[in-house]
Amino acid sequence: MSARSNILGRLRASLADTRPRPDDFDETLVTGPWQYPPQERIKRLRSLMEAVQTELHLVTSESWPAKVEALLEARGLANLLYAPGTDHGRQLAAHWQAGGAKPELLAYNRPVEAWKEDLFWKVEASLTGTVGGIAATGSLVLWPDRHEPRLMSLLPPLHIALLKASEVEDNLYTIMQRQGWSAAMPTNLLLVSGPSKTADIEQVLAYGAHGPKELVVLILEDA
């Protein structure tokens, strides 16, 4: 007998003559207390994310690449990892070319194995998109794919994320339903709610544990 059939067999024997419990999921418990008027959503997201040391800026769909450049220069960073196959990646590259911005643009266009050491140690910042935000918890939703790989939001010490104001939803349940997550989960779906942190020594909060030390959110006023 295999472990599988033994385990399942024992579980089934223990459930003999019982019926499954009914599904009494009540969505109002997870939506009711977490609803905000549209103008409040960004405010709440901002205050929650600022409380965990995230920097947020309001930008326009034209101005944001210049803001990225300014953020890098203010920090004296030498390079930026970006996703060349995305719309925002193309817009960024165009801005870089036109203005002759200094920090080197690094395109994530080859498998991690081809440049793992550079990705881990050389890359200083990255820019990624998001598919939405959550006001209730101050979270970004990242949907990495072949154009914008998973490690982009994890390895660089500075992660800059673009968030469309119109895509900030009230709570996790709402965004999950509205975007139909359960029908088509990507290989990796992420909620990111600040730079990486730890309180493992004396419960003292320290930022920059293993992931980004800094998270900057650029909120695109598109509504």
Add this chain to the structure above:
Amino acid sequence: MSQRIHVRELADSFRGRASEALADDQLRTNFRVAMDSLMKKRADAFPDEGEREGLREQGNHIKARALSRLPDLLEQLEEKLTDNGIKVHWAETTEEANRIVHAIIEARQGSQVVKGKSMVSEEMEMNHYLAGRGIECLESDMGEYIVQLDGEKPSHIIMPAIHKNRRQVSKLFHDKLGVEETDDVNELIQVGRRTLRTKFMEADVGVSGVNFAIAETGTLLLVENEGNGRMSTTAPPVHIAVTGIEKVVENLRDVVPLLSLLTRSALGQPITTYVNMISGPRKADELDGPEEVHLVLLDNGRTGAFADAQMRQTLNCIRCGACMNHCPVYTRVGGHTYGEVYPGPIGKIVTPHMVGLEKVPDHPSASSLCGACGEVCPVKIPIPELLQRLRQENVKSPAEQPKVKGGGARYSRRERAIWRFWATLNTSPMFYRLFLWGATRFGRLAPKKAGPWTDNHAAPVPARKSLHDLARTHLEKGESQP
């Protein structure tokens, strides 16, 4: 009584470790400070009692529903994961689970493993097993890393190194890593970051636990703040997740309330920095992520707990640690006193199914039954009730057939006879009067030593007049009045 061996002779028992811990002022301060802060954070995270109670009820129903369909959900999970390209393995014992993990690593000729935080891998003693086979298995959660570096075990399921203060960590890093000593926590964390980053890059395999396994979508959900979980599950070419069979939930939406309960109960955070939902290995056209993802489903006594409708509730646990944060016993004796992987109130009720009650017979009694653990449990496990049940199982005679694994270890004929005598004495008026007559007259002859009780208390001396006598006198006086 036979159990009343003097504390000093039990240095490797719960009692021995407890008295050592109680005498350690530094340890007690570290725990007191941490637990007070965690309790306050949780309270602040649930400002609305109605909302909190509604959510706890919901959390309980979701877990109970999942358990009521557990075998079906496990099959559904396996099917979905397999469709998504994740390979599912089943293990009845920790030995079997270790063999599976080892075989996966060997197939890739791996020699370096990084681990995200996983309590199930602690159950398996995976680090030890792999080290014995020439494979380095490094903990990457800061707390776990500190504990591993010092050759210790975690003392808290969420905050593994909570028993240490910054000076102790600084000294440890200095001794083991050769870095300068510092009192700055940020600097200490940066030492950990630099050391582990090389390991994440070089590792052949990443190992993680699972917070929720979602049957509907075939998704493994992990929560964390540090990013080491994402590193372990994303950077190495192979990811192996190990988890108990009770972690499966039916639908993706079910994790919404559970996630909120988990992070708020554990750390008082509205959400953790990262919620990492993994539904497959790297696709052909993707540029990163592991090429292989495996899930090892471990039983290790869980089907035993499942077989008992009352003890089945232990499988509701979402491993938030709130019960230990609120436990007056845990706060004083610390996590290591329990001597097992899972300390505190939850440890006391899950450990017997894993290792047998006979190995942890002191655990059910190491509780004042104050009820705090049950009150804060986000999925409403009636922990005090289950502790009482285990106390009963502990003293069952072989004829009474204890139901919990290893039950009856504390059965004593002598104790049973004394209780039977006591019951008869108190239920038979004639015996009781006879006893009172003797106790009020000869009670002073009672011994001055009465086992451990008299180590810290005066021996009880029966009064010269019993309550019966006093009541009788009182009533006679009352009747004599006009």
